[in-house]
Amino acid sequence: MPSFWQRLLKKQPDASALRTNQANHLKVPQHLAIIMDGNGRWAKQRHRPRIAGHQEGMETVKRVTKMADAVGVQVLTLYAFSTENWTRPKDEVSFLMKLPERFFNTFVPELVAKNIRVSTIGDVSQLPETTQAAVAAAKEKTAGNTGMILNFALNYGGRHDIVTASQSLAAAVARGELAAEAITEELFAQQLTTGYLGSLADPDLVIRTSGEERLSNFLPYQAAYAEFYFTKVLWPDFGQADFDLALTTYTKRDRRFGGVKS
Ligand code: FPP
Numbered sequence: 001m002p003s004f005w006q007r008l009l010k011k012q013p014d015a016s017a018l019r020t021n022q023a024n025h026l027k028v029p030q031h032l033a034i035i036m037d038g039n040g041r042w043a044k045q046r047h048r049p050r051i052a053g054h055q056e057g058m059e060t061v062k063r064v065t066k067m068a069d070a071v072g073v074q075v076l077t078l079y080a081f082s083t084e085n086w087t088r089p090k091d092e093v094s095f096l097m098k099l100p101e102r103f104f105n106t107f108v109p110e111l112v113a114k115n116i117r118v119s120t121i122g123d124v125s126q127l128p129e130t131t132q133a134a135v136a137a138a139k140e141k142t143a144g145n146t147g148m149i150l151n152f153a154l155n156y157g158g159r160h161d162i163v164t165a166s167q168s169l170a171a172a173v174a175r176g177e178l179a180a181e182a183i184t185e186e187l188f189a190q191q192l193t194t195g196y197l198g199s200l201a202d203p204d205l206v207i208r209t210s211g212e213e214r215l216s217n218f219l220p221y222q223a224a225y226a227e228f229y230f231t232k233v234l235w236p237d238f239g240q241a242d243f244d245l246a247l248t249t250y251t252k253r254d255r256r257f258g259g260v261k262s
Helices: 004-011 014-023 039-045 050-071 083-087 090-113 129-142 158-174 185-191 195-200 240-252
Strands: 031-035 075-082 117-121 149-156 205-208 227-230
Touching: 039 050, 050 075, 050 090, 050 240, 075 083, 075 090, 083 090, 090 117, 090 129, 090 149, 117 129, 149 195, 158 185, 185 195, 205 240, 227 240
Parallel strands: 031 075, 031 205, 075 149, 117 149, 205 227
Antiparallel strands: none
């Protein structure tokens, strides 16, 4: 049986999805951020190596990219590799490093067809050269696209990002190019790795799969007013019904940004 969203989208595909969702009083987050957790446990349940979970997790990335695009999400940020993930076993890290290449090799034509632009946050320069090349090629091939931004957090750490931004602002102050009082929240946000997203830098909704309920250094500054949705579903199992439920739950949330209900 097709899900609610599938039925909805059948009626009004792609371009008008956002309008349709609004007409149905469904709120779609402009910026959706996801902590894709539970690949290892998914593999363990099946007596398979952890990398089998990551491989399956990659297929979920493809599915969720299409779902987010179909409902009118403007930025989809996926936590693919954190600065802390380097401490994992060597074989697992090297498999994770190969995933962007595998993903883009098979998926870029579809991204191009859907007008989706690839971008990244995090220090990509520390990744193996082949990984960097795959990421750069995907960015280049999708650079002219004007639809959803598919933003991978790769070698990303939120605290590191904040420290780096602080250092660059402090250096500008030390050089006499900037007054300390001129550092506003907006200026600070521009220095972060998400600065290029402008007014879309802050996620509206953060989803974390696998039952863990923490931020794990993911967009700590930007998620200050985000809504959080936690599900026990493991990332490789995350499907259309789970996506629908996350969005309908988000729709019911009353976002006040510290103010009072209007
Ligand atoms: C967390 O699960 C997952 C990761 C650290 C890697 C996430 C990567 C993907 C889903 C694939 C990314 C795809 C592309 C295209 C780059 P875990 O291993 O911590 O799971 P566990 O908590 O059950 O052990």
